[in-house]
Amino acid sequence: MGEEVLLSPPAGAASGGLAPLGAEPPLVVDLDGTLIRTDSLLESVFVLAKEHPWLLLSLPAWLAQGRARLKQRVAAASLPDVRTLPYHEALLGYLRAQKARGRRLVLATGADARLAGEVAGRLGLFDQVLASDGATNLSGEAKRKALVAAFGERGFDYAGGGRRDVAVWRSARGAVLVDPTDSLRAAARRVTAIGEVLDDGRAGLGTWLRQLRGHHWVKNLLVLVPLVTAHRLSDPQALAQAALAFVGMCLAASSIYLLDDLVDLPRDRSHPDKRQRPLAAGAIPATHALAVLALLWLGTIAAAVALPVGYRLVLAAYVALMLAYVLRVHDLRAADALLLGCGYTLRIVAGSAALGIAVSAWLLICSTLLFFSLALLKRYAELAPAGAPVDSVAQSHGYQAADAPMVAAVGRVAGAAAMAVLALYALAEPAVHQGRWLVWGGCLLTLYWMQRLWRLAGQGRIRDDPVMFALKDRHSLAVGAIVLAMFVAAA
Known part of the structure; x- marks a missing residue:
């Protein structure tokens, strides 16, 4: 785990000022590639292939209805065992420490609400869950708008580890980077303040x-x-x-x-x-x-x-x-x-x-x-x-x-x-x-x-x-x- 630093907005970034300790904004956490070191949709498809292989033929038709609908249908048919998913242990430790300080934690993910709810229930850390619902694919720009509507511009910190998270960081007070590449670190630095960096290293x-x-x-x-x-x-x-x-x-x-x-x-x-x-x-x-x-x-x-x-x-x-x-x-x-x-x-x-x-x-x-x-x-x-x-x-x-x-x-x-x-x-x-x-x-x-x-x-x-x-x-x-x-x- 990296050393925690005081978050401050980058030059040119809009900000209403930093919240003092004890009144920190919510910490919003992504799921895929962040909280878990895998892709939940792919995990669900693998389970689908094992348990109901004939439903693989339906994937193109479900995808034609949109990614949110695809995720909903796959989640309804099969879910991975959330107890055995590969969680990012360094991030979990950080979240537990933040929770102990009384900070509000929010899980915001493009995964289907059914799967997101299972993960949140398993961990017992999150006060709120925002997820895809079959109509809206809560990823990238759609996630940014939902978080701004819920917490205001620069009213939250966001933990992520993928290119799509850059769109969310544009409206976040600060970023918690999880296993970032050098290019992702640079992209995040251009749009918000970088706080914690949690890096378990990449496969060699x-x-x-x-x-x-x-x-x-x-x-x-x-x-x-x-x-x-x-x-x-x-x-x-x-x-x-x-x-x-x-x-x-x-x-x-x-x-x-x-x-x-x-x-x-x-x-x-x-x-x-x-x-x-x-x-x-x-x-x-x-x-x-x-x-x-x-x-x-x-x-x-x-x-x-x-x-x-x-x-x-x-x-x-x-x-x-x-x-x-x-x-x-x-x-x-x-x-x-x-x-x-x-x-x-x-x-x-x-x-x-x-x-x-x-x-x-x-x-x-x-x-x-x-x-x-x-x-x-x-x-x-x-x-x-x-x-x-x-x-x-x-x-x-x-x-x-x-x-x-x-x-x-x-x-x-x-x-x-x-x-x-x-x-x-x-x-x-x-x-x-x-x-x-x-x-x-x-x-x-x-x-x-x-x-x-x-x-x-x-x-x-x-x-x-x-x-x-x-x-x-x-x-x-x-x-x-x-x-x-x-x-x-x-x-």
């Missing part, structure tokens, strides 16, 4: 990488499997194509992660760990996330058109599969894990299509079973069979605590089946006939590694993605290096 590269799951890009190295099995690591052209295929898959995967987080915002904010994700916490505004989502899709298309048609088709299939997972299948028990397993296998197929290298059906079956097993391991870990509280996200995916034994049994069998398929491949494939003993040894080590993961998950030591756990676990890395060396030697 590290924040965006966390949101886009940059640490998960290592999974997309599966596109290089055909390059390795074909012994073409020294081929510059093949390496370039594989690198481009990897980039395309990373962009596509990040777009799915981002879309999933947008759709699942209410659920993530109720989760003890996922509520810390940048989007759920409000560190990244939903509007910025939508813009980046569009850029990711454009980048994915650009990478795809530079590669063969087969790669484009596989990438399209991957995106379609993951969209099905995000929008529907991730709530279907067992089907969600199977789709995730297929998604990993499609990474290998994408590398095959990009390079024009055929991949054995044995390998694809093994991959699907292996990653199906790991996906079930993730669900098992979320169910906390060791006696810890059951993870709410596991319940929301259709699993209950009582399902843990079934999930473990199916997952273990799938992992064993994957290794059996690989062992049979070594027996049937002439190309690796001489090194089949190495392949079988690698299968046994992989089985040992998987059983260890299941045991750790049962002890509550794995609480999320087992692949990411393995990449941080020295024991898993050592086993993985030995198995990889054995498979390369066998090939």
